[in-house]
Amino acid sequence: MRDRFRDAEHVFRVALIFALLVVAFLLLRAWFIPDDFGVYGFYRAGALDDNRVRPPQYAGHSTCADCHADVVDTRRGSRHERVACEACHGPLGRHAAGEDEATPARPDGRASCIRCHDARAGKPAGFPQVVVADHADEGPCTACHQPHSPAIR
Numbered sequence: 001m002r003d004r005f006r007d008a009e010h011v012f013r014v015a016l017i018f019a020l021l022v023v024a025f026l027l028l029r030a031w032f033i034p035d036d037f038g039v040y041g042f043y044r045a046g047a048l049d050d051n052r053v054r055p056p057q058y059a060g061h062s063t064c065a066d067c068h069a070d071v072v073d074t075r076r077g078s079r080h081e082r083v084a085c086e087a088c089h090g091p092l093g094r095h096a097a098g099e100d101e102a103t104p105a106r107p108d109g110r111a112s113c114i115r116c117h118d119a120r121a122g123k124p125a126g127f128p129q130v131v132v133a134d135h136a137d138e139g140p141c142t143a144c145h146q147p148h149s150p151a152i153r
């Protein structure tokens with residue numbers, strides 16, 4: 001038996017290093033993975049609680065409508081009717097909940113429009129889009145379009 005392995009010492013050394021690496025990996029893995037990982041799935045169960053205590057940033061469409069009925073009326077029948085308020089106004093959860101006394105800033109009447117309407121080859125053909133340089137000079141888009149009812153009549 002000994003004879004057969006006489007010239008194999010280098011193999012055992014490599015195997016030993018390999019085994020040590022595996023043990024180190026298993027130890028580090030056990031050390032770094034939180035206890036509650038995998039309770040519900042491939043994530044840390046406590047992440048749910050962490051997220052639950054964060055205050056919501058967005059109030060949602062219907063909440064805005066409760067107080068700003070005039071804007072809802074303006075939007076009715078326009079093609080912006082179903083574009084969510086906070087898609088343009090940004091997250092206003094604290095304003096809607098009355099936690100923020102400051103009057104919310106109005107969206108930029110140019111930059112905010114271009115974000116959605118700048119012509120791009122990948123957009124569906126039915127989506128209203130304009131080549132901004134041809135369509136409008138430097139001024140705000142809202143000089144001609146009312147943001148809550150953008151069609152020009």
Ligand code: HEC
Pocket residue numbers: 059060063064065066067068085086089092093095096097098101102103104105106
């Ligand atoms: C509880 C009632 C209430 C809710 C809900 C509410 N608002 Fe307001 N909002 C007000 C009041 C009152 C003012 C006027 C405050 C002021 O002028 O300081 C105002 C002001 C604003 C302004 C500034 C108006 C201006 O003249 O410049 C914007 C924009 C606005 N709200 C958007 C929203 C959006 C978007 C939502 C939904 C995320 C929302 N609000 C939800 C009551 C509300």
Ligand code: HEC
Pocket residue numbers: 064065068071072075080083084085086087088089106107108109112142147148
């Ligand atoms: C397509 C983008 C867009 C959407 C969607 C939108 N707004 Fe606006 N809103 C604007 C812009 C731009 C202004 C600033 C207009 C200006 O400066 O004259 C504005 C102004 C306002 C103002 C203050 C002046 C005014 O016209 O009464 C209020 C209040 C307001 N928005 C509320 C809302 C609410 C509530 C909703 C959803 C029901 C909503 N907006 C949806 C873009 C939008």
Ligand code: HEC
Pocket residue numbers: 078079080083087088109110112113114115116117126127128141142145146147150151152
């Ligand atoms: C979050 C994306 C978004 C933003 C921001 C936005 N729009 Fe729109 N807009 C839309 C969508 C979506 C439609 C088409 C809805 C449909 O297909 O009925 C539309 C339609 C339009 C139309 C066509 C109206 C018609 O009746 O043919 C005009 C004009 C327009 N938007 C101008 C603006 C202007 C001006 C602004 C900036 C104040 C703006 N939009 C901001 C999403 C947006």
Ligand code: HEC
Pocket residue numbers: 110113114117118127128129130132135136137139140141142143144145151152
């Ligand atoms: C000088 C006035 C004026 C300005 C400024 C202006 N527009 Fe227009 N826009 C128009 C007119 C006029 C139409 C055509 C109305 C129609 O076809 O119903 C139009 C149509 C549109 C349409 C509908 C295109 C379609 O295929 O249905 C979009 C989207 C639009 N504009 C976005 C914008 C954006 C974004 C800006 C700012 C970068 C802007 N507009 C600035 C006058 C203007």
